Amino acid sequence: MQLGRLNHIGIATPSIEASVAFYRDVMGAQKVHTPFDLPAQGVKVCFVDTPNTQIELLEPLGEGSPIHGFLAKNPAGGQHHVCYEVPDIHEAKAWFEAKGAKVLGEPRIGAHGTLIFFLHPRDMGGVLTEIMETPRAEDGH
Amino acid sequence: MQLGRLNHIGIATPSIEASVAFYRDVMGAQKVHTPFDLPAQGVKVCFVDTPNTQIELLEPLGEGSPIHGFLAKNPAGGQHHVCYEVPDIHEAKAWFEAKGAKVLGEPRIGAHGTLIFFLHPRDMGGVLTEIMETPRAEDGH
Numbered sequence: 001m002q003l004g005r006l007n008h009i010g011i012a013t014p015s016i017e018a019s020v021a022f023y024r025d026v027m028g029a030q031k032v033h034t035p036f037d038l039p040a041q042g043v044k045v046c047f048v049d050t051p052n053t054q055i056e057l058l059e060p061l062g063e064g065s066p067i068h069g070f071l072a073k074n075p076a077g078g079q080h081h082v083c084y085e086v087p088d089i090h091e092a093k094a095w096f097e098a099k100g101a102k103v104l105g106e107p108r109i110g111a112h113g114t115l116i117f118f119l120h121p122r123d124m125g126g127v128l129t130e131i132m133e134t135p136r137a138e139d140g141h
Numbered sequence: 142m143q144l145g146r147l148n149h150i151g152i153a154t155p156s157i158e159a160s161v162a163f164y165r166d167v168m169g170a171q172k173v174h175t176p177f178d179l180p181a182q183g184v185k186v187c188f189v190d191t192p193n194t195q196i197e198l199l200e201p202l203g204e205g206s207p208i209h210g211f212l213a214k215n216p217a218g219g220q221h222h223v224c225y226e227v228p229d230i231h232e233a234k235a236w237f238e239a240k241g242a243k244v245l246g247e248p249r250i251g252a253h254g255t256l257i258f259f260l261h262p263r264d265m266g267g268v269l270t271e272i273m274e275t276p277r278a279e280d281g282h
Contacts, residue, residue, distance in 0.1 A: 005193045006194050011268060013267075019266055028142040028144045050147045050225070051146045076262070076266060076267035077267040077268075078267030082220070084168070084191070121219070125163055126153075126217035126218040127219055
């Protein structure tokens with residue numbers, strides 16, 4: 001397997017609205033996408049473009065959101081995960097399992113509409129890592 | 142100011158040697174640069190290429206390294222900072238100061254040989270943020 005594009009960095013925030021204002025007014029983001037809910041993962045999501053990758057802002061959605069625990073430790077928000085693209089999600093899952101890395105659950109549809117899974121940070125040098133099948137160009141992502 | 146390229150994500154590690162083996166053998170990195178010491182910042186540095194950005198591995202160098210505190214909290218390592226490019230470091234410093242963000246020290250030479258500064262995470266949504274003047278093409282970085 002080859003290390004793929006860094007699709008995005010995931011940034012947790014207590015407020016997407018406040019973070020969008022920050023990225024637009026302080027960081028100078030030129031393109032902020034429309035926020036949307038991803039109930040299956042317990043998050044509200046908003047993508048912000050950089051010239052070569054994206055920032056994925058994550059706000060808790062619902063009581064069981066995995067972001068609550070992160071924000072309890074980091075009330076202002078912070079770096080939550082990184083996401084790399086792969087051409088085939090099932091091949092990638094088999095690859096990481098063969099390397100002894102803990103795959104967290106089965107591949108499921110992620111924020112860009114393609115299959116994703118997460119890898120446990122303990123096997124990833126302390127970095128919560130998302131693996132995502134590369135969106136096809138015709139998907140418009 | 143416009144949000145620039147994500148030049149790299151900074152990942153702290155207790156061992157660059159072990160992390161290089163991980164990125165090469167597990168993550169499938171195709172290009173790992175030669176590690177080098179950056180004594181002025183108390184770090185040993187190693188860049189790993191992804192197709193669209195870089196990972197900057199950071200190991201403590203010396204007793205006063207700022208990475209020691211991070212590793213005390215995160216012994217396995219983890220996401221340390223993100224770095225965005227700007228065309229002019231002094232304009233960027235004035236911009237962020239005008240926005241009320243805390244610039245940590247004066248611009249200084251960073252790991253890619255151009256001027257950099259860091260911004261306090263409390264003003265950056267919890268994200269330790271490095272701002273870096275874009276390397277010129279002729280620098281070969």
